[in-house]
Amino acid sequence: MAAKGKQTSGRGQRELRVRVKTAKGRKLSSTRWLERQLNDPYVQAARREGYRGRAAYKIIELDDKYRFLRPGARVVDLGCAPGGWLQVAVARVNALGEDRSKPVGRVLGVDLQEVDPLPGAETHVLDFLEVGADDKVRAWLGGRADVVMSDMAAASSGHRQTDHLRIIALCEAAAEFAFDVLEEGGTFVAKVLAGGAESDLQARLKQRFTKVANVKPPASRADSAEKYVVATGFRLAPAEPEA
Template sequence: MAWRGPGAAGSGRSLVSLSLRCRCFHAAVALLKRKTGADHQWLERHLKDPFVKATKQQNYRCRSAFKLLEIDDKLHILRPGLSVLDCGAAPGAWSQVAVERVNALGTDPTVPTGFVLGIDLLRISPLDGAVFLSETDITDPSTLRTIHSLLPAEKVDVILSDMAPNATGIKELDHQKLISLCLGLLNLSQSLLKPKGTLLCKFWDGQDSRLLQGRLKEQFQDVRTVKPQASRKDSAESYYLARLYKGK
């Protein structure tokens, strides 16, 4: 909210907003002082993170929105009129980006209107322009039938996956579990993805990354590794972008 001075209309709301921001800032500083070691470092980094600040300013649900925004700005995987399946959608930030980019709300009448369907094991708060399957397991065979019943066409143009398993703290085990999720999603692509469609999936680097990459290359004409700037430098997180699906 812009500062308008003590005599301007709405100055009372500005003063209240400023007071609330000050209290939130001081509370965060006080919390930071109580933390030590790894907790202290994480919170300090979080407070300084420019993507965290931008998330609040632009009303995205979490900072991961900027990963998809950066990938799409460079590689143009989302266009008006496309249908999108967002896997691991909670809390809904990637779906927010997809709704904007495919014109799912039809806000621009000069271009086609797209469709966004999000799914997650967790609850996802409603979002205008998107359909959500909350508390739903994409690996359950019955889920595939539900997805088909909701799609405007039998298959989608783009599958997005920011899915990740609950971390155990054992790096190699967590890596293997995420690769298994990605391989399962690749199998589902046979039933869900249109020919020449696109799959974007998160993975954690490790010994099975090449296995996943090889499987993707068998089914897509173009496969590349993407590491957006919004992914923290010390994170093992990267994305495989697979385009031009060979499926029938």
């Protein structure tokens, strides 16, 4: 992975930074966003290494630490567009079978929009909240998943607390979906926003997983409130007794 430090012109010299002038008709906020993109080492690395977005480095860093994308794993990526997380999963679970000494995994992505085809990944247009979505995913996979991951974020309202509540609700829905499709011992990874309303989600995850960690990977921008929950060791619910 590319170095995370800021680009410099040499030891002891000042940082090289691209500055963008505000064009006529363009908002200052847009100029600041463009300047941040041009100077973001993860954006630069993604372009250089062929990833579909800087978010790919978040799942790389999380998997480097928790090792859930193992060769042979069956992975479901919720809200997978544009496909950066899929790219990482394909390589790490050996979905293309390029390493013949290791088992071949499966990578399945679902999103509300079409996703550009990606070798080694199967994608579907699907609202994971719809009734029967879990049955469709299990059928596509031919069984249960080893990993359910989500980098989804609710549309921003501009109000921090409202956005926090929205993304927590989305993460809770993703967790419930994971409960329906994960295999025993599976892993759930999802984005949340720090803000104080996560206690119910944490309690629910701790009921169904042996370990629940909260982490902010280095690729998450320092000024962002996002963090990721990584829940490992999924426990299937005991079967209900027959009547």
